[in-house]
Amino acid sequence: MIVGRRQVETARQEDGLASMAGDRTVTVRRIATNVGAVVSGVDLRAPLAAETVRTIRQALLDHGVVFMRDQDISREQMWAFAEHFGQPQASDTAGSAEDRPEQVATLDFGPQRGATSIWHADMTSMATPPLATLLRAVQVPEFGGDTSWSSMAAAWDALSPPMQAMLDGLTALHVVESLVERLKDFGPQYRATYTRRNGVGSVHPVALTHPESGRRTLYVNEAFVTRIVELEPAESAAVLAMLFRHVQRPEFTMRWKWRANDVAFWDNRSVQHYASPDYVGPRLMQRFALAGWTPGKPSSLGGAADARSASRTDS
Numbered sequence: 001m002i003v004g005r006r007q008v009e010t011a012r013q014e015d016g017l018a019s020m021a022g023d024r025t026v027t028v029r030r031i032a033t034n035v036g037a038v039v040s041g042v043d044l045r046a047p048l049a050a051e052t053v054r055t056i057r058q059a060l061l062d063h064g065v066v067f068m069r070d071q072d073i074s075r076e077q078m079w080a081f082a083e084h085f086g087q088p089q090a091s092d093t094a095g096s097a098e099d100r101p102e103q104v105a106t107l108d109f110g111p112q113r114g115a116t117s118i119w120h121a122d123m124t125s126m127a128t129p130p131l132a133t134l135l136r137a138v139q140v141p142e143f144g145g146d147t148s149w150s151s152m153a154a155a156w157d158a159l160s161p162p163m164q165a166m167l168d169g170l171t172a173l174h175v176v177e178s179l180v181e182r183l184k185d186f187g188p189q190y191r192a193t194y195t196r197r198n199g200v201g202s203v204h205p206v207a208l209t210h211p212e213s214g215r216r217t218l219y220v221n222e223a224f225v226t227r228i229v230e231l232e233p234a235e236s237a238a239v240l241a242m243l244f245r246h247v248q249r250p251e252f253t254m255r256w257k258w259r260a261n262d263v264a265f266w267d268n269r270s271v272q273h274y275a276s277p278d279y280v281g282p283r284l285m286q287r288f289a290l291a292g293w294t295p296g297k298p299s300s301l302g303g304a305a306d307a308r309s310a311s312r313t314d315s
């Protein structure tokens with residue numbers, strides 16, 4: 001179900017003209033009903049006009065994930081783009097404000113690819129999971145290796161009012177251990193680094209009000225959630241099985257077929273994603289995230305960046 005306000009916003013954007021940046025027209029085009037938009041007319045090799053940053057930020061809030069094609073950019077240029085929206089970190093779990101773009105790895109998940117072929121928001125086992133994530137395709141297979149995203153606001157809206165009332169106010173336990181298992185041989189090393197800094201898990205609300213869009217969203221994912229705390233184990237297992245299936249409904253989702261130099265940028269507060277492991281040959285991606293937010297608490301895209309530029313101005 002799409003609420004009226006969103007339909008109006010969407011119609012406004014569908015005329016394609018979002019803003020002018022220098023002599024370029026920046027356009028935002030939806031690619032599915034509930035999630036995903038392509039932003040065109042942006043060149044991430046050049047400094048971005050403030051209006052372009054605002055357009056991309058709004059597109060991310062409206063659509064959960066945005067894509068920019070043909071971005072043959074360096075790590076430094078991708079990092080500089082990300083800094084408009086928050087504090088980039090090279091590692092979700094061990095990163096800090098001291099991280100630098102040269103630490104961003106070019107990865108082929110290879111034998112660990114099963115780790116991301118499950119519906120998830122990134123690292124929700126942390127007390128402060130990443131706010132948003134960026135992924136750039138460096139080399140893609142001829143076919144396969146698509147990534148899908150699902151709108152957690154659409155998933156919430158489609159639940160019946162009695163089910164929403166039951167879930168409202170409940171909390172869920174998110175743990176890292178099932179990711180450790182999916183990482184296979186790499187798992188034990190990952191567990192050691194992760195738990196030293198982050199413990200083993202966190203409890204977050206089952207449903208959240210998105211701190212910027214104001215939409216209610218479902219915040220449980222199959223990769224990390226093992227238990228709804230307030231329910232009996234058997235009740236919890238049954239409800240979670242229903243919800244993990246529910247978020248996959250095709251009408252909440254979109255699927256992206258990668259080309260080299262595509263950049264995807266998603267809001268971990270409002271979407272889940274799934275990487276299809278159905279490819280042969282190399283699939284090389286560069287990936288990093290924006291420093292975390294506390295689910296259920298205020299947070300904003302651009303909040304950290306705005307604060308940093310304000311403090312630079314003040315001094």
Ligand SMILES: O=C(O)CCC(=O)C(=O)O
Nearest residue numbers: 116122146147275285287
């Ligand atoms: O490789 C992909 O398409 C997505 C990987 C993923 O799940 C992630 O970066 O969090």
